[in-house]
Amino acid sequence: MDATTLRHLSRQLVRQLGMLDNQCGCMELTPVQAHTLIELEDTPVTVNEMALRLRVDKSNASRHLAVLLNQGLVASTPNPEDKRSQLFQLTQNGKDKLEALHQQLNNQVDTFLEQMDLDEIVQLEQSIKRYTKAIRAASNQQGYTIRPLTPLDNASVAAVVRRVSGEYGLTADKGYGVADPTLDSMSEVYQGDGSSYWVVEHNNRILGGGGIAPLAGEDSICELQKMYFLPELRGHGLARKLAVKALTFAREQGYKGCYLETTANLTEAIALYESLGFVRISNAMGNTGHDACEVRMLKTF
Incomplete structure (x- = not known):
């Protein structure tokens, strides 16, 4: 589904739910006033x-609160933490109305759900939650750029890998990726067909990266490699965004699946991979050279 199709479906949903009407349901409340009460x-x-909660400007929020105040649905009291502002709360009439x-x-929604089977309802819930998280994440990613790795980035990327590896105890002597002899020349590694590596840049600093390359010893399977992110980059949804970019690239290259290896210490990373549809498998695939990574995961396309 592309952006045009999604926007079309969203418009139809908004209209069918009556969100363009001047009142919410059969109540004498506008949709914004209803959201304010909620x-x-x-x-x-x-x-x-x-x-902030309604994602509107202050004057808009103030205007709707004033209307609800005049209707007796909301009351205001001085804010004990800041005498210059007021705290708004529901009156009993407001609670009854809500x-x-x-x-x-x-x-009304129950009549909609009666048209759907249980598995469809579960899928709908998951999709709405995922879409909502994506919207929030996008708003937190302003100023961050995901772009292909260049030779000028080699030293910065290697420094990120070493720092994050040290943070989690993934030392070179244990056979983790930090021991790879090509760590300081990664732009050369990802020049081949079916390979690519992306970095996340903010204020001219490389804060993380991840890549795709063919899985040695396997046909039509690629490997998600060297996904490392500095602490200040985490929590913005950029790891997922980069991973989605990598998986899209993998499909375009004709791969039938994507394999990865990680370790149980990286709980946040494992949760991310599971949310993207990777499942754990018991046996290692291909020849990654990282025998210390005990968690193996695969996503088929």
């Missing part, structure tokens, strides 16, 4: 906090 369900918030809204909309 955000007040658990805890009081300030105007600034509401603006409960009625929840019941009405839940009944």
